[in-house]
Amino acid sequence: MQRKRKKRPPDLRRSKGGYDSAFERTLHATVLKDWEHHGDTVDYVIEHKYEPDFTKWFGKKKILIEAKGRFWDHAEYNKYVWIRKTLAPNTELVFLFADPTLPMPFAQKRKDGTKRSHGEWASKNNFKWYTSDTLPEEWKSDERLEEQLA
Numbered sequence: 808m809q810r811k812r813k814k815r816p817p818d819l820r821r822s823k824g825g826y827d828s829a830f831e832r833t834l835h836a837t838v839l840k841d842w843e844h845h846g847d848t849v850d851y852v853i854e855h856k857y858e859p860d861f862t863k864w865f866g867k868k869k870i871l872i873e874a875k876g877r878f879w880d881h882a883e884y885n886k887y888v889w890i891r892k893t894l895a896p897n898t899e900l901v902f903l904f905a906d907p908t909l910p911m912p913f914a915q916k917r918k919d920g921t922k923r924s925h926g927e928w929a930s931k932n933n934f935k936w937y938t939s940d941t942l943p944e945e946w947k948s949d950e951r952l953e954e955q956l957a
Contacts, residue, residue, distance in 0.1 A: 857890050859900070863946070869898040870946070876905045878925060880912050888932055902929050902936040 825845060826832040835844050859871035871894075878884040891900050907926030914922035929936040937943070 855886075857886075860903075865945070867897055869895075871898060871900045872903050873900060874903045874905075875925065877909050878912055878928075884911070884928065887934070891934070900934065902934055903942065904929075904936055904938055907936060907938060 824832070826835065831844070835842070860874045861872040863870050863872075873887065887900060887902075894900060902925075904925050907929070908924050910922035910924060911928050916922055923931075926936055
């Protein structure tokens with residue numbers, strides 16, 4: 808039989824001098840009293856790999872296209888903001904939405920009853936986005952050439 812887990816005590820940082828736990832407070836008061844408590848921060852990165860749906864070079868500029876039917880959750884759409892931060896200056900991430908008017912997952916209703924759409928999210932986060940109808944002509948494949956090769 809498993810024991811019930813004890814509930815975490817109220818936030819000790821607010822009530823007990825910035826400690827995360829009673830254990831931390833005890834350590835700082837005894838064996839680590841000469842140590843600085845929460846005196847430093849360390850930046851860290853969790854490495855991931857991103858594979859864009861489509862890539863193409865236009866001169867010296869590389870375009871990455873992410874084709875999206877819809878976003879499923881916050882973690883999914885938030886990752887693209889982080890991906891963009893790691894891209895080279897000559898690389899751009901662009902969204903190609905099946906329907907840019909779809910509401911974002913878990914979006915709250917506004918006063919007018921609407922929810923933030925995929926297109927609005929992309930614009931707010933400074934991503935270029937298109938639909939297959941609005942894609943720039945120079946990005947589209949020549950359909951006549953495709954027909955000849957088929």
